Amino acid sequence: MPDTPSHPPEHSELSEMDVRVRALESLLTEKGYVDPAALDRIVEAHEREIGPHIGARIVARAWVDPAFKQRLLADATAAARSLGHVSRVGSHLIAVENTPSVHNLVVCTLCSCYPWEVLGLPPVWYKSAPYRSRAVIDPRGVLAEFGLTLPPETAIRVWDSTAETRFLVVPMRPAGTEGWSEDRLAALVTRDSMVGTGLPKSPAEAA
């Protein structure tokens, strides 16, 4: 160990966590339970490969291909797997469609269940007590904090992910995108629009 501390004297809780996790990893490696190369690969996949761009491609295809959308709404796992560039979709994925009369919102009140294969790991707010507690009782208040105010007559449907089924919201296609390519449309599809806490970008916002 060096003589001088590697952290400032008032070092944070996070650096203590870093030390603790490094110790656990070396303990489990010494015990022969984990392979650090496998851990590296898991981290790399989550940092570089798995993210909301995957879900955005699925939504964009649904916007341009009505037959695909029907298949997606009937069996999202099978439909997503049929897209050659979406390889890692697990079982029990369910797509729910926003319409002018119904807006869908996804939550996991009990933990953090989230369709991470198509959206990436959930953001901190999704796993936080404020979101988990309020989404089911005060969804309009929650949406307002995301800057989203829906017409009062739009019904809100909240999906609590209490089993191994996972929900992907298919938002409505923005106006003014007639004739757009799938790639261009995918760039409008935000993560939050596929959770229900946001809407896709408008053409003006994407410009």
Add this chain to the structure above:
Amino acid sequence: MTNSIHDMGGMHGFGRIAPEADEPVFHDRWEGRVLALQRAMGYTRLWTIDGGRASLEALPPLVYLASSYYERWLYGLENRLVQHALVDADELAAGRALRPGVRLNRKLTAADVENVLTRGDYARPAAAPPRFRVGERVRTRNINPPTHTRLPRYARGKLGTIEAVRGCHVFPDSAALGHGENPQWLYTVVFSGRELWGEEADPTLSVSIEAFEPYLVAA
């Protein structure tokens, strides 16, 4: 545990949502390592995903609330490792192995990682046809088991409608206890906001849960 702090639906007082612009996948290196350790140890099949959830729910409420998400994962993993006699408490304290490891049936290698990057399939063959049909009215049971369940408190004893039959799935209440998969039919059950929250609730609100057949009775 069931009636524990993790069951947050409908609670007040936690404040505003705080979305973070351009949030990184991990805020610190250790978070990614905890996720990876969790996945790698899950691959050993020494416990189930529900056993993992139960270990988080068993954290003392004040620890649960004061901890970040990945801190909870770490504490739950450490507790599970000790409970399954994979490591001893003195080794956790020392931060190194004091004894040889036990032999595992499965160990995750880098080449196998692709397999843990796709979620598993929890559907299982059914022993009997589903008891409820789409459109049927059901009431959730008022259960309060001291062990793991996926029926949230806010949706117990409530009148709802079967909206979809999702197949026959591993039953978390059994799997978390190590009592086997005990597959049960899984339904999407939808409730009106007023059924859940009373007459003053938003009349345009409906909320669904994914409910296993043992949680339901015909209404």
